[in-house]
Amino acid sequence: MGLIGILVSLALLMxxxxxxxxxxxxxxxxxxxxxxxAGEPLLANWTQTFMPGAARFVAQWFPIFLLGGLFGKLMDDSGSIASIAKYMTERLGTRRTILAVVLASAVVTYGGVSVFVAFFVLVPMAQRMFESADIPRxxxxxxxxxxxxxxxxTALPGTPSVNNAIPMPYFGTTTFAAPGIGIMASLITLAFGLWWLARAEAKARAAGEGFGSAAALPSPVDEKLRELTTVSGEFDIAELDHGQKSRDEPPFFLAALPLAVVIVVNFLMALVILPRLDFAFLSDPAWGSTSFGAVGGVWSVMLALAAANLTVIAVNxxxxxxxxxxxxAGANSAALPMLTIASLVGFGAVVAALPAFNQVRDAVLTIPGGPLISLTVAMxxxxxxxxxASGGSAIALAALGDHFLELAKTYGIDPAxxxxxxxxSAGTLDALPHNGTVLMLLxxxxxxxxxxxxxxxMxxxxxxxxxxxxxxxxxxxxGSF
Known part of the structure; x- marks a missing residue:
C-alpha cells in the first residue's frame, strides 16, 4: 500500500x-x-517531516530568490532589458531575425534575468521582427x-539560474561546474535549434506561408497561469505591474553592464577569491557543522546578484x-515562487521518509548503466x-543527493x-505541455x-x-572537463 500511496500522491499532485x-x-x-x-501518523508527518524539509529549502535559497527577483524587476523597470534586446536585433537585422531573437533571449537570461520578466519584452520585440521579415508568427x-x-x-557555465544553483550544496560544486561539458552541450542545443528553425522557416516560405495576422501584445495573465508559473521560476508575475517603468532606456553598454557584473563577480568569488580565504570555522556546530564546499557556490551567486543589483541602481x-x-515589487516577487518550490520539497521529504520509498530508491539507484544514467532518469x-526543473531537481536531490554523491565516489565520477x-537532465522533460513557462510564453x-x-x-x-x-x-x- 505504501508504494501505491506514493504513486497516487504524485498523480494527485500533478x-x-x-x-x-x-x-x-x-x-x-x-x-x-x-x-x-502507508499508515503513518498524519500530523507528525506534516509538522515534523514536511515542514522541516520545506524550511531547509527556504533557509538555503531565500537569498538567491530574493536577490534574483529584485534583479529581474530592476532590469525591467530601468528599461535595460528592452535596450539590450533592441540593440542586438538592430545589429543583426531582419535578414537574421531568428538568430537575433535567440541571441537576445540568451544574453538577457544568461545574465540572471527571470524568463517571466524577459518574456514581456522579448515577445513584442519578436513579433515586430517576425512581421518585418514575414516569418510565421x-x-x-x-x-x-x-x-x-x-x-x-542549465548548460552554460556560470549561469546564476536557480536550476544551476540547486545541485551545489549536494555535490560541493559551483555554477561553473564542468565548464567544457556545459559549453559543448550549449553548442549542440543551439546548433540543433537554429537548424530546426531555419528548416521550418524555409518550409513555410516554400509553402507561401507568411507572418499571418498580428495580435495585441502582451496579454493579461490569469490567476491559474500565475500559480503554474510560480512552480517553474523564481519570479511572481503578479508583481510585473507594480513599480514604475523608466520613460527612456539606458545605452546598451550601461544596460548590459549588470549582466556582465553577475558573471564576472560570480566567477571571481567562486574560483578565485573565496577559495583562498579561511573558512575552517564553518565546521563548528555554531555554524551548522558545514564546509565551504557546501556553501561557497551559494555565497558566490549571492554576492554576484547583490553586486549586479547595486550596479543597476547606480547606472539608472x-x-x-x-x-x-x-x-x-522585486522583493515581493520572490516570496510565492520560493515557498511554492519549498512546499514541493516538503512533499518530497515526506515521501522519502516512508518505508516504501526504499523500494523506489533502490530501483532508481540500480538502473543499469551506472550513476549518470540513474541520475538522468530520476531528474x-x-x-x-x-x-x-527546479522543483523536480530539488525533490530528487533532497531525497537522493547523498546517495548519488556516494555513488560518484564509488565509481570515481567527478561531482562537477x-x-x-x-x-x-532536469531541463529536458520539464517543458511538457503543462509546464508553466511554456504556458506563459504561449x-x-x-x-x-x-x-x-x-x-x-524540437x-x-x-x-x-x-x-x-x-x-x-x-x-x-x-570524465569532467
Missing part, C-alpha cells in the same frame, strides 16, 4: 497543480495522502524558448523615479511529473560532472499548443535531449 490549484496547498495534501496510504515561442530557457538555464538612478516601488522523471548532468504570444508546441518540442526538448546524450557519452568516456 493533476491538481495542472488544474491551477496552488502548490502551497496541493503539496501538503498529496504528502498526507501518501502518509495515509507561430515560430516565435520556439525561437524565444531556445534562447531563454534551454542552455542558458535618475531613470527610476519609482525606485522604492520597484524594489518592493527527467520528477521534472516531467512536476512540470518544473554529476552537477552538470543533474541540471541538464499565452503572452497569443498562440496555442496546436499552433506552436511542435516546434517548441527546440526546447529534443535539442536538449540530444545534448544530454552527448554529455553522457563524453562524460562517461573522458
Amino acid at each position: 493533476w491538481l497543480a495542472y488544474r491551477g490549484w496552488s502548490t502551497l496547498l496541493v503539496a501538503p495534501i498529496a504528502a498526507l495522502a501518501a502518509a495515509a496510504f 507561430r515560430l516565435m515561442p520556439a525561437t524565444i524558448g531556445l534562447g531563454a530557457f534551454t542552455f542558458t538555464m 538612478w535618475r531613470r527610476m523615479p519609482g525606485l522604492r516601488e520597484t524594489i518592493d 527527467n522523471s520528477l521534472a516531467a511529473l512536476t512540470g518544473t 560532472l554529476m552537477h552538470r548532468v543533474t541540471v541538464i 499565452q503572452i504570444s497569443k498562440l496555442t499548443h496546436a499552433e506552436s508546441y511542435l516546434d517548441m518540442v 527546440t526546447v526538448i529534443v535539442g536538449v535531449v540530444i545534448s544530454l546524450i552527448a554529455v553522457l557519452v563524453v562524460g562517461s568516456l573522458f
Whole structure:
C-alpha cells in the first residue's frame, strides 16, 4: 500500500497543480495522502517531516530568490532589458531575425534575468521582427524558448539560474561546474535549434506561408497561469505591474553592464577569491557543522546578484523615479515562487521518509548503466511529473543527493560532472505541455499548443535531449572537463 500511496500522491499532485490549484496547498495534501496510504501518523508527518524539509529549502535559497527577483524587476523597470534586446536585433537585422531573437533571449537570461520578466519584452520585440521579415508568427515561442530557457538555464557555465544553483550544496560544486561539458552541450542545443528553425522557416516560405495576422501584445495573465508559473521560476508575475517603468532606456553598454557584473563577480568569488580565504570555522556546530564546499557556490551567486543589483541602481538612478516601488515589487516577487518550490520539497521529504520509498530508491539507484544514467532518469522523471526543473531537481536531490554523491565516489565520477548532468537532465522533460513557462510564453504570444508546441518540442526538448546524450557519452568516456 505504501508504494501505491506514493504513486497516487504524485498523480494527485500533478493533476491538481495542472488544474491551477496552488502548490502551497496541493503539496501538503498529496504528502498526507501518501502518509495515509502507508499508515503513518498524519500530523507528525506534516509538522515534523514536511515542514522541516520545506524550511531547509527556504533557509538555503531565500537569498538567491530574493536577490534574483529584485534583479529581474530592476532590469525591467530601468528599461535595460528592452535596450539590450533592441540593440542586438538592430545589429543583426531582419535578414537574421531568428538568430537575433535567440541571441537576445540568451544574453538577457544568461545574465540572471527571470524568463517571466524577459518574456514581456522579448515577445513584442519578436513579433515586430517576425512581421518585418514575414516569418510565421507561430515560430516565435520556439525561437524565444531556445534562447531563454534551454542552455542558458542549465548548460552554460556560470549561469546564476536557480536550476544551476540547486545541485551545489549536494555535490560541493559551483555554477561553473564542468565548464567544457556545459559549453559543448550549449553548442549542440543551439546548433540543433537554429537548424530546426531555419528548416521550418524555409518550409513555410516554400509553402507561401507568411507572418499571418498580428495580435495585441502582451496579454493579461490569469490567476491559474500565475500559480503554474510560480512552480517553474523564481519570479511572481503578479508583481510585473507594480513599480514604475523608466520613460527612456539606458545605452546598451550601461544596460548590459549588470549582466556582465553577475558573471564576472560570480566567477571571481567562486574560483578565485573565496577559495583562498579561511573558512575552517564553518565546521563548528555554531555554524551548522558545514564546509565551504557546501556553501561557497551559494555565497558566490549571492554576492554576484547583490553586486549586479547595486550596479543597476547606480547606472539608472535618475531613470527610476519609482525606485522604492520597484524594489518592493522585486522583493515581493520572490516570496510565492520560493515557498511554492519549498512546499514541493516538503512533499518530497515526506515521501522519502516512508518505508516504501526504499523500494523506489533502490530501483532508481540500480538502473543499469551506472550513476549518470540513474541520475538522468530520476531528474527527467520528477521534472516531467512536476512540470518544473527546479522543483523536480530539488525533490530528487533532497531525497537522493547523498546517495548519488556516494555513488560518484564509488565509481570515481567527478561531482562537477554529476552537477552538470543533474541540471541538464532536469531541463529536458520539464517543458511538457503543462509546464508553466511554456504556458506563459504561449499565452503572452497569443498562440496555442496546436499552433506552436511542435516546434517548441524540437527546440526546447529534443535539442536538449540530444545534448544530454552527448554529455553522457563524453562524460562517461573522458570524465569532467
